[in-house]
Amino acid sequence: MADPEAVVTRQSDAGSQAGRKATADAFPGGWGDKWRNACERLEQAGYGASICRAYHRHGPEVARHAGPANAVRLGRAVSEVVIRAGRQAAAILPEAAVIAAIRLKDGEAFHRWLELVELTARHAPESVSDLLLGTSKFLSLLDVSGLEAFIRMGIATGRSDPERRRRFLACEDEEAGRFLDRESGQANFVELESRLKLYFPALWGMRPAIVEVPRNAPEHLRRRTGFGQGIIHMPAAFPGFNADRSKALYHAALAHMGAHMRFSRKTFPVGELKPLQMAMIALIEDARAERLAMKELPGLAALWRPFHDAPVGGSPIAAGLMARLAGVLVDPDREDADGWVSKGRSLFEEAFAKTPHAQGWVREIGGLLGNDLGQMRLQFDAKTYVVQPAYRDDSMWLWSFDEEDRETMNAEQMLESARLETEETEDAQREPQDSEPDDSENAEEVTLSLQEERGILAARYPEFDHLSGRERPDWCSVFEYVPAEASPKRLERLLEERSDLAGRLTALIRASRISRQERMRRQTDGEFLDLDACIEAAVARRAGEVPDTRIHGRYERRNRDLSVHLLIDTSRSTGDPLPGSGKTVLNVEQEAAALMAHAMAELGDPFAVAGFCSDTREDVRYLRIKEFGEAFDSAALSRLCGLESAFSTRLGAAMRHAAADLQRQQTHRRLLLVVTDGEPSDIDVDGETYLCEDARAAVHAINRQGIDVFCVMLDSGARSDAERIFGTRNILALDAAEKLVDVLPALYLRLRE
Numbered sequence: 001m002a003d004p005e006a007v008v009t010r011q012s013d014a015g016s017q018a019g020r021k022a023t024a025d026a027f028p029g030g031w032g033d034k035w036r037n038a039c040e041r042l043e044q045a046g047y048g049a050s051i052c053r054a055y056h057r058h059g060p061e062v063a064r065h066a067g068p069a070n071a072v073r074l075g076r077a078v079s080e081v082v083i084r085a086g087r088q089a090a091a092i093l094p095e096a097a098v099i100a101a102i103r104l105k106d107g108e109a110f111h112r113w114l115e116l117v118e119l120t121a122r123h124a125p126e127s128v129s130d131l132l133l134g135t136s137k138f139l140s141l142l143d144v145s146g147l148e149a150f151i152r153m154g155i156a157t158g159r160s161d162p163e164r165r166r167r168f169l170a171c172e173d174e175e176a177g178r179f180l181d182r183e184s185g186q187a188n189f190v191e192l193e194s195r196l197k198l199y200f201p202a203l204w205g206m207r208p209a210i211v212e213v214p215r216n217a218p219e220h221l222r223r224r225t226g227f228g229q230g231i232i233h234m235p236a237a238f239p240g241f242n243a244d245r246s247k248a249l250y251h252a253a254l255a256h257m258g259a260h261m262r263f264s265r266k267t268f269p270v271g272e273l274k275p276l277q278m279a280m281i282a283l284i285e286d287a288r289a290e291r292l293a294m295k296e297l298p299g300l301a302a303l304w305r306p307f308h309d310a311p312v313g314g315s316p317i318a319a320g321l322m323a324r325l326a327g328v329l330v331d332p333d334r335e336d337a338d339g340w341v342s343k344g345r346s347l348f349e350e351a352f353a354k355t356p357h358a359q360g361w362v363r364e365i366g367g368l369l370g371n372d373l374g375q376m377r378l379q380f381d382a383k384t385y386v387v388q389p390a391y392r393d394d395s396m397w398l399w400s401f402d403e404e405d406r407e408t409m410n411a412e413q414m415l416e417s418a419r420l421e422t423e424e425t426e427d428a429q430r431e432p433q434d435s436e437p438d439d440s441e442n443a444e445e446v447t448l449s450l451q452e453e454r455g456i457l458a459a460r461y462p463e464f465d466h467l468s469g470r471e472r473p474d475w476c477s478v479f480e481y482v483p484a485e486a487s488p489k490r491l492e493r494l495l496e497e498r499s500d501l502a503g504r505l506t507a508l509i510r511a512s513r514i515s516r517q518e519r520m521r522r523q524t525d526g527e528f529l530d531l532d533a534c535i536e537a538a539v540a541r542r543a544g545e546v547p548d549t550r551i552h553g554r555y556e557r558r559n560r561d562l563s564v565h566l567l568i569d570t571s572r573s574t575g576d577p578l579p580g581s582g583k584t585v586l587n588v589e590q591e592a593a594a595l596m597a598h599a600m601a602e603l604g605d606p607f608a609v610a611g612f613c614s615d616t617r618e619d620v621r622y623l624r625i626k627e628f629g630e631a632f633d634s635a636a637l638s639r640l641c642g643l644e645s646a647f648s649t650r651l652g653a654a655m656r657h658a659a660a661d662l663q664r665q666q667t668h669r670r671l672l673l674v675v676t677d678g679e680p681s682d683i684d685v686d687g688e689t690y691l692c693e694d695a696r697a698a699v700h701a702i703n704r705q706g707i708d709v710f711c712v713m714l715d716s717g718a719r720s721d722a723e724r725i726f727g728t729r730n731i732l733a734l735d736a737a738e739k740l741v742d743v744l745p746a747l748y749l750r751l752r753e
Contacts, residue, residue: 038072039052100113117132188236197210203258204258280369308323325341457478476653486641567675569611570644573645575645578736608624651676652695680725
C-alpha cells in the first residue's frame with residue numbers, strides 16, 4: 001500500500017512543477033528575471049506576507065492577459081498603493097488587476113488602469129479599496145477613458161471632504177450612479193422624470209409625487225417601484241435593460257402603479273401569513289388590478305405583456321412558476337400545461353368573473369396557491385425574491401402592519417417595515433402630499449400649491465467638469481418660478497420719456513435685415529449672370545430686337561428672420577450700484593431689456609425674456625418674463641419690474657434652458673443675448689474656474705445647435721470671465737441703457753457675417 005505522505009508529496013511536487021511551468025510560460029526570456037526581482041523587492045520592503053502572496057499568485061495571470069511588462073509594472077503599483085492607501089487596499093490590488101486584465105483585453109489599456117489606481121491612491125487614498133472591489137462592475141460599464149472621468153469627477157467632488165469622495169467612488173452617491181447609468185447607455189429616472197410626471201396624470205388623472213429611490217436603499221428595493229404615503233418611488237435605473245427597454249419599463253411600472261391606485265382599495269393584515277403566501281396574494285392582486293385596468297384602457301395590454309417572458313417548462317422552482325402564472329393571468333391566450341399554473345388560472349378566472357372589484361377572494365386564492373407551493377417543497381428564499389416581471393412594484397403598500405402583526409413577524413420583516421415607513425415619512429416631509437391616493441382632486445391641489453411655493457422642476461441639465469473632461473449627467477435642476485410683479489410705471493415712464501431712443505432702436509433693428517440671402521434676378525449689375533435673362537437677350541438679338549440689358553443677378557437680404565432670447569442675470573451682485581451711476585446693475589438690465597423688447601415688439605420679431613439666479617445646483621431659478629408668441633404688454637413690464645437681486649449665478653444651466661426654447665424657433669438666425677455683470681458662481685462650488693469652464697462649454701454646445709450667443713456686459717467692478725466664456729468678439733460693454741444704440745449695431749453686423 002502506498003505511503004499517504006509520499007502520495008501527497010508527489011502531488012505537491014507535481015503541482016509545483018506545473019505552477020513553475022505556467023509562470024515560465026507567462027514570463028518568457030528575460031522577463032522571468034524581472035518578475036523574480038519584482039517579487040523580491042516586495043518581500044524585502046516588509047509590506048507583509050499577504051501582499052507578497054497575492055502578487056506572486058496573481059501576477060502570472062496578469063502577464064498572460066496583459067503582457068509580462070504590465071505584470072512587473074503591477075509590482076510598482078502595489079508599492080504605491082501600500083504606501084499611500086494601506087495594506088488592505090494593496091492586498092486587493094493583484095486580484096483586481098486580473099479582473100481588469102481580462103476585461104480590458106489590451107496591454108495599453110491595462111497600463112492606463114494601473115495609472116488610474118495610483119492616481120486614486122495619491123488623491124483619494126480612502127477610496128482605493130472600494131474602487132478595486134468594484135473593478136468588475138466599473139469595467140463592465142465603462143472603458144478606461146470613462147473610468148478616468150469617473151475617478152477625476154469623484155476626486156473633484158470631494159476635494160475637501162474625504163467621506164463624500166469615498167461615497168462617490170464607492171457608488172453610494174446618487175450622482176455617481178447617474179454617471180454610470182448615462183455612460184452605460186441605460187435610460188434612467190432623472191432623464192425621464194419630467195416625461196413620467198406628465199404621463200401619469202395623463203393616464204390616470206392623479207398627481208402623486210414621483211421620486212427616485214435613494215441609492216443607499218437595500219438592493220432589492222432599488223430594483224422595483226414602491227408606493228406609500230401618496231408617494232411613488234421609482235428605481236434610479238433598471239440594470240440589464242437597454243435604453244429603449246428601460247423607457248418602456250418606466251412607463252409600464254407607472255401604469256401598473258396607477259392600476260393599483262385606481263382599483264386596489266384595501267390592504268390586508270399580515271396575521272400569520274408566511275412570506276410565500278404574502279408573495280402569492282400580491283401576485284393575484286397585481287393580476288386583478290391589471291385586468292380591470294386593461295378593460296378600461298385596452299392599450300395597456302401591449303405595454304405589459306411583452307415583459308411576461310418567463311419560459312414554459314424547465315425545472316420547477318417557486319419563483320419560476322409564479323412568473324409563469326403571472327403571464328397567463330395577464331394574457332388569457334397564453335398556454336401553460338403545468339398543473340399548478342392551470343389551477344391558479346382557473347381559480348382566478350372564476351372569481352374574477354363573479355366579483356372583479358372585490359378583494360376578499362384575492363387573499364383566499366393567494367393563500368391557497370402559496371400553501372400548495374409550500375407542500376410541493378419548492379425552494380423559495382424570501383430574502384432574495386424579486387417580484388417578476390420587472391415593472392411590478394414591491395407590494396409593501398398592500399399590507400397593514402398593526403401591533404398584533406408586528407408581534408408575529410420575524411425580526412427581518414419588522415426591520416424592513418420600519419425602514420420603509422421611515423423613508424416614506426421623510427419623503428412626505430420633503431414633498432408634502434395628500435396621504436389618500438384615491439382622492440385625486442386633493443392630491444392635485446396639494447401639488448399645485450407646492451409648485452407655486454417651490455417652483456416647478458422644468459428640466460435637468462448636465463454640467464461640464466473641466467478636471468475630468470466629461471459632463472456630469474443631470475447635475476443641475478432648473479426650476480421655473482412664477483415671477484413677482486411690481487408697478488410698471490418706472491419702465492413705462494422710461495419708454496415714454498425716451499421715445500426718441502426707442503425709435504432709433506426700432507429703426508436700427510428694422511435696417512439690420514438678418515435673414516437668408518435671396519437671389520435677385522434681372523439686375524443691371526450684380527454678382528453673377530442671370531442665365532435665363534442672358535438666353536432671352538441672345539434670342540432677342542438674333543431676332544433683330546433690342547435685348548434687355550438686365551442680365552445680372554445679386555444676393556440681397558430684404559427682411560429679417562431672427563428670433564431673440566434675452567436672459568437677464570438677477571443674482572445678488574446685480575443689486576450693486578454701477579460706478580458713476582445712482583442705478584443698480586439690475587435697474588440698467590431692466591431698462592435695457594425694456595427698450596430692446598419694445599423695439600422688437602414694434603417690428604413683430606419673435607423674442608422672449610427671462611431672468612435667472614441659482615441657489616446651488618439643486619435650485620437654478622428661472623423666471624419667464626415674456627415667452628415667444630406672447631404680447632409685450634403691461635403685464636410683461638410688471639414681471640420685468642418685479643425682478644429682484646438674490647442668490648448666485650449658475651450661468652451654464654440657465655443658458656442651456658433658454659437655448660432649449662430657442663431651439664424650437666423656426667427662424668434663419670437665433671440669438672441668445674445674456675445680460676450679466678460678472679463671473680458665474682454658486683455657494684456649492686469650490687474654486688473660481690469650474691463654473692466658468694462649464695459656461696464656456698455651454699456656449700460651445702449652444703453654438704453647435706445653430707444658436708448665436710452674445711453677452712451684454714455691465715461693469716459693476718466684479719471680476720469677470722466673460723471673454724473666456726463668450727469670446728472677445730461676442731461681448732458688448734454697457735454701463736447705461738441709453739448706450740444700447742451704440743453697441744447693438746456691432747451685434748447685428750456680426751449676425752450678418
